[in-house]
Amino acid sequence: MPFRSITGHRLLLELVARASIRGTLPQSLIFAGPEGVGKRMAAVALAQLANCPAPAGEDACGVCRSCTRIARGVHADVVVVEPGETGSIKIEQIRDAIEATAYRPFEGRRRVVIIDGADAIVTQGQDALLKTLEEPPSTSLFVLVTSRPDVLLPTVLSRCQRLRFGRLAPADVAAVLIGEHQYAEADAYAAAALSDGSIGVAIEGGADAFVDAREPAAGLLERVAASDDPRRRLEGAKALTASFRGGSDREELARRLRALSSILRDLGVLLSRADERCLANADLRPLLLRLVRSFDGDRALRAFSAVDRALESLERNASPKIVADWLAFQI
């Protein structure tokens, strides 16, 4: 899958592609950023570009023998290392990868070692990598892919050029879900709204769980929107925590809070009269239009940051009920 079929990260990917073509790309790279935003795909696309005999513009062609073999994971010069069943990347895996780069490429121009989940490399493995990352053989390229770069040894970090992948816009996530994962449009937008900018999170969460999470979130907002009555607010908190089903309450509330912030973000879109195509919950338009009458920009923003704080407290182990009650009085 060449760069052009990756969603989002346009500027970053263009820079990487251009540097690769010019031969100015550092040979030891870290692709850092949240899970499920396309970091590994970008590393594979880079391996394709570095080996494609007939690039299309500033991108691999994607269809030649080299490109398709890399995409299928069977190209002799492109190695993907990832954690095994133990959850860690063992020193032997690292040694094998380093050894492979000592030889000239078999079928392509560049040996590319992609270490996906690089934060899982055992410490001795990271130590073993240091020398190679410092001075990689001229025909090789190392790409460490990780959502937790700070777990890597500082000595590893300092030898690599770090490139940051951001979160995807909800519309981008939805487009991928519709185009590549056969989601219906409404489900895709709902899942995208709650995905925190990650296609991985959107798919793992499942469209149903996401759609379900919006209902209690909307229930809270509808109860507190037009009333200051403390009883309505407590009812709102109850609506937010209603019928927790399966999984842990904490996770479920976190999901509902993310639903809440995506609805609040949409209120901001409507209030600023921005393009309605930016709405993450376009299918909830009637609800949004009802709510927007009670929310001015300040209130939406205040509510938005209160939800953020609620999510933080939840992560720090505050009780879901207390968090919900507190939040209902902040919105």
Ligand SMILES: [Zn+2]
């Ligand atoms: Zn090609």
